[in-house]
Amino acid sequence: DGGITQSPKYLFRKEGQNVTLSCEQNLNHDAMYWYRQDPGQGLRLIYYSQIVNDFQKGDIAEGYSVSREKKESFPLTVTSAQKNPTAFYLCASSDGGGNTEAFFGQGTRLTVV
Amino acid sequence: AQSVTQPDIHITVSEGASLELRCNYSYGATPYLFWYVQSPGQGLQLLLKYFSGDTLVQGIKGFEAEFKRSQSSFNLRKPSVHWSDAAEYFCAMEYGNKLVFGAGTILRVKS
Numbered sequence: 001d002g003g004i005t006q007s008p009k010y011l012f013r014k015e016g017q018n019v020t021l022s023c024e025q026n027l028n029h030d031a032m033y034w035y036r037q038d039p040g041q042g043l044r045l046i047y048y049s050q051i052v053n054d055f056q057k058g059d060i061a062e063g064y065s066v067s068r069e070k071k072e073s074f075p076l077t078v079t080s081a082q083k084n085p086t087a088f089y090l091c092a093s094s095d096g097g098g099n100t101e102a103f104f105g106q107g108t109r110l111t112v113v
Numbered sequence: 114a115q116s117v118t119q120p121d122i123h124i125t126v127s128e129g130a131s132l133e134l135r136c137n138y139s140y141g142a143t144p145y146l147f148w149y150v151q152s153p154g155q156g157l158q159l160l161l162k163y164f165s166g167d168t169l170v171q172g173i174k175g176f177e178a179e180f181k182r183s184q185s186s187f188n189l190r191k192p193s194v195h196w197s198d199a200a201e202y203f204c205a206m207e208y209g210n211k212l213v214f215g216a217g218t219i220l221r222v223k224s
Contacts, residue, residue, distance in 0.1 A: 031210065040122065042203060042216040043157075050210060058211070090156060092212075101147065102212055104156035 002027050006091050006105035013085075013112050021076045021108045023091035029103070031096035032074035036060060037088040037107075046089075049074055050096055078110065085112045115140050117206050119215035126194050127223050134189040134218050136204030145207040146187045148178055150200050151217075157203065163187060174198070196222045 004025040013019045025032065031050050035043040045058030049068040063082025068074055074093075078085045088109050092102040118137045126132050138144055145164050149157040161172025168180040178189045187204060199222045204215040 033212070035214075040216055042117075042119075043212075043214040045211055045213075048211060088154075092157075096210060101159045101162055102157075104149075104158075106156045107154070109154070 004091060004093050004103050004105040006089075006108050008108060009106065011108055011110045013110070015112055016080045018080060019078050019085075019110065021078070021089055021091075021110070023074045023076065023105060024072055025074075025093040025103075026072060027093055027103060028071070029093035029095055030071070031094045032068065033092040033094075033102065034058075034064075034066065034074070034076045035090045035092065037090055043090060046076065085110060115144075115206065115208050115213060117204050117213055117215040119202075119204055119218050121218045122216070123219045123221065125221040125223060128196050129193050132189075132191045132194045132198070132220070134202050134204075134220070136187045136189065136215060137185050138187065138204075138206045139185065140206060140208060143182070146178075146180065147205040147207070147212070148172065148176070148187075148189050149203045149205060150174075151203065152200050160189070160202075194220075194222055196224060198222055 007022045033048040034046040044060050047066040049055035065077045090107045091105045094100050094102040116139045147162045148160040151157045160176050161170050163170050163180045201217045201219050203217045205212045
């Protein structure tokens with residue numbers, strides 16, 4: 001089945017530790033995105049990538065990092081510099097070019113204690 | 114600045130009643146617009162999209178939306194709500210190869 005897979009579904013980390021969230025897609029999409037979701041704030045764009053080996057900061061990139069070494073994969077690292085990392089993180093992909101729908105993964109809920 | 118506004122945080126409707134969820138956008142040109150639905154703890158599923166042409170678009174699960182340029186709106190409608198429609202609904206706008214989302218509207222359905 002084609003789709004976009006995020007793992008793990010739940011993640012717990014101690015404060016001050018870096019953590020990496022996985023996102024893999026087999027839709028052959030060029031573009032991939034990371035969003036953060038907090039109650040009442042909708043989805044806010046963290047980083048996006050239109051092509052392999054290239055990515056751009058979104059609206060709330062501080063404290064996060066990404067890589068795009070393969071078309072299928074777009075991992076997100078939440079660093080210790082992120083002041084409030086506890087949130088629901090959603091990865092998406094699309095054909096790119098704007099007028100196509102984005103397909104979303106099931107999300108990863110990160111809790112920092 | 115480009116933005117999407119969903120004025121209603123929560124809406125409660127009775128099962129079988131009609132539904133309208135509001136969405137307003139701010140953009141200098143005709144945008145690409147989307148409605149997504151999210152069940153608790155899940156990803157987002159596309160309900161419908163507007164790119165151009167007919168301003169009334171049909172989507173899945175019996176939903177439709179109407180693009181009104183004069184009002185900068187893209188409201189989502191359903192003639193008869195089912196209990197399974199209870200979820201959070203997001204309006205989104207594409208520009209610059211990015212999707213910008215509204216804050217979402219939580220729909221509650223009472224029997």
